[in-house]
Amino acid sequence: MNKTAQSVWDNCLSFIKDNVQEQAYKTWFEPIQSVDLNENALSIQVPSKFFYEWLEEHYVKLLKVALTKELGPNAKLLYKIKMENPYGNKLPFTEQIPSNNRQVIKTQEVDVPIAQKNPELKNPFIIPGIRNINIDSQLNSNYSFDNFLEGDSNRLARSAGLAVANKPGGTSFNPLLIFGGVGLGKTHLAHAIGVEIKDKFPEKTVLYISAEIFTQQYIDSVKKNTRNDFIHFYQLIDVLIIDDVQFLSGKSGTQDVFFHIFNHLHQNGKQVILTSDKAPVDMQDIEQRLLSRFKWGLSAELHQPDFETRISILKNILFRDGVEMPEEIIEYVAKNIKSNVRELEGAIISLIAQSSFNKREVTIDLAKQVVEKFVKNVKREISIDYIQKIVSEYFQLDIETLQSKTRKRHVVQARQLAMFFAKKFTKNSLANIGSQIGDRDHATVLHACKTVDNLVTTDKQFRKFVDDINKKLSM
């Protein structure tokens, strides 16, 4: 018998190759090197501790079978974990790994040549010279729960955020995914959660990062050959906040690495907070396995704030800046800027500036001018005729067909959509809407609105129609 570590491992590999998918083989087995064979114990070197855990978690049976075939029933597998040496010389060193009670394949403790359990990893966020790993959280303390005003539009997301802040990793909201349109407060809320956690649990490592920067860091790490450092770094975080995860769409390498980081954090009871401009179901070009992880916890939507919330947001800003403004001006602004808190803030700040710098009286006229600048699309009154025109054009029908008695499915849907939008965008009664759209009664309109509501939640294609038309009508 002339077995070497290499030959034993090669034989194991060819067995493994036949039994796992190609991609998994490439990812998890190709990077492994055989190191040593001592009687029936084979040592292999894996790139990271995470790697080792992953193998133990997913491939222990397969490894056991392969190794038993080669080395008999007393086969043992020893892992050595390769790490970048923090002291600068390029020699890899091994880290002690916890022993593990699996039957045949036992991981034994291996020597730690360099007495350093928690090597400091090279990372942009680490403040040099501080002994414990100390990471700048990248949080903006101006974004707090106190100044994130509560309303129906954000109650769920806000309270879930508070729950998470009180017990990071300890609620079922893990991950917490906050989603909603632009300027509705996702970034603010994400920071607020982090700020609150830092306040309550100063020892926790919190990190806020945009998905864009995360992606750049990852790409850099691949270029510089420090991918493992990158992964290790993120695996040290207790509370990881990633803003705008939709940015990861189409970026499969980054998604892949995030998937592993996510799993590691989640398995270790760490908290993950994500924001996105879309609900998971609507995210495009994000791997299924990642989407399914996103759905493990809670997805909470930020909606457009209602009138009262808009008023309180405005008053809060005025109060903060010590400015008084007539009630009717505040109401005017709140009435006319509906869909975006950022625009709401912009308008009031601009009004404050106008009044204080130019010593101008803030009049409704001035408010009008300012609001028009901020609301990209000044709302004109939308009429039922206009809605019918837009809907017919969208489906390439003429208005007569839309209004006709035909039961063709696509025409019926178009008609129902016209009714739905008429209800949504005008103040007409159901009866009135019915009589203008092909002379139907109010029950038909009511039915149409319900049908649309249903289809929007069940039919993705249909939802796209609604979104598209909605956009056109809001232009």
Ligand code: ADP
């Ligand atoms: P998003 O990340 O969803 O695009 P932001 O978090 O950047 O939105 O919010 C835009 C602006 O609106 C920020 O200045 C934020 O402070 C403010 N804002 C949003 N929601 C609220 C709220 N509920 N109370 C107070 N300010 C809010």
Ligand code: MG
């Ligand atoms: Mg944002």
